Amino acid sequence: DVKVTQSSRYLVKRTGEKVFLECVQDMDHENMFWYRQDPGLGLRLIYFSYDVKMKEKGDIPEGYSVSREKKERFSLILESASTNQTSMYLCASSVAGTANTIYFGEGSWLTVV
Amino acid sequence: QKEVEQDPGPLSVPEGAIVSLNCTYSNSAFQYFMWYRQYSRKGPELLMYTYSSGNKEDGRFTAQVDKSSKYISLFIRDSQPSDSATYLCAMPHGGSQGNLIFGKGTKLSVKP
Numbered sequence: 001d002v003k004v005t006q007s008s009r010y011l012v013k014r015t016g017e018k019v020f021l022e023c024v025q026d027m028d029h030e031n032m033f034w035y036r037q038d039p040g041l042g043l044r045l046i047y048f049s050y051d052v053k054m055k056e057k058g059d060i061p062e063g064y065s066v067s068r069e070k071k072e073r074f075s076l077i078l079e080s081a082s083t084n085q086t087s088m089y090l091c092a093s094s095v096a097g098t099a100n101t102i103y104f105g106e107g108s109w110l111t112v113v
Numbered sequence: 114q115k116e117v118e119q120d121p122g123p124l125s126v127p128e129g130a131i132v133s134l135n136c137t138y139s140n141s142a143f144q145y146f147m148w149y150r151q152y153s154r155k156g157p158e159l160l161m162y163t164y165s166s167g168n169k170e171d172g173r174f175t176a177q178v179d180k181s182s183k184y185i186s187l188f189i190r191d192s193q194p195s196d197s198a199t200y201l202c203a204m205p206h207g208g209s210q211g212n213l214i215f216g217k218g219t220k221l222s223v224k225p
Contacts (some may be wrong), residue, residue, distance in 0.1 A: 004156075033212060040121075043157075043201070058212065060189060090156055102147075104156035112125035 004105035012111045019078040023091030030096035032074035036087045081112045118180045119216025133190040136202035137217045148205040192223045
């Protein structure tokens with residue numbers, strides 16, 4: 001069974017804090033993704049990675065960075081959290097070269113106060 | 114025009130009804146079409162995918178693609194309260210590498 005695990009389900013952080021969201025997948029997938037989901041805006045891609053140490057900007061990368069040091073782990077970093085980054089963050093993974101095997105984690109609900 | 118458009122609903126139907134969920138898209142290069150189901154406070158789960166035009170059936174679910182109209186549909190037969198969720202259509206963005214562009218989702222409620 002495919003498993004994408006987001007270690008933190010609910011977080012409350014203060015404005016200006018550095019925030020780390022961690023994601024681990026156990027299916028040896030090459031591709032990993034970070035999306036955010038907001039009411040009325042749907043899912044929007046922040047960053048994705050095709051391989052270890054590789055990253056590509058998605059549609060809304062501003063204010064975020066990512067790290068992929070190991071194949072199974074993809075971290076999203078908010079360098080200085082702001083209230084407009086309050087959102088649900090979803091990690092996903094997929095097999096390289098495929099468009100029909102994207103699996104999502106349960107989501108991380110981040111509130112920035 | 115947005116690349117993928119989906120009516121957000123909400124859509125409320127009685128148990129046993131046939132449900133029709135739809136998306137339109139603007140990019141004629143899209144070839145893969147996915148439907149995800151998302152329960153409240155959970156991540157989306159892949160429900161069905163189709164390649165190119167035609168129909169695909171899986172139990173009570175049928176996915177339909179009309180590439181000439183740039184229109185895709187998901188039909189749910191004999192809907193159940195457990196089908197209450199948000200349904201998102203999705204298409205690969207920029208080739209087959211798998212980063213998807215999503216519709217905004219239609220919230221469905223099936224009343225017992």
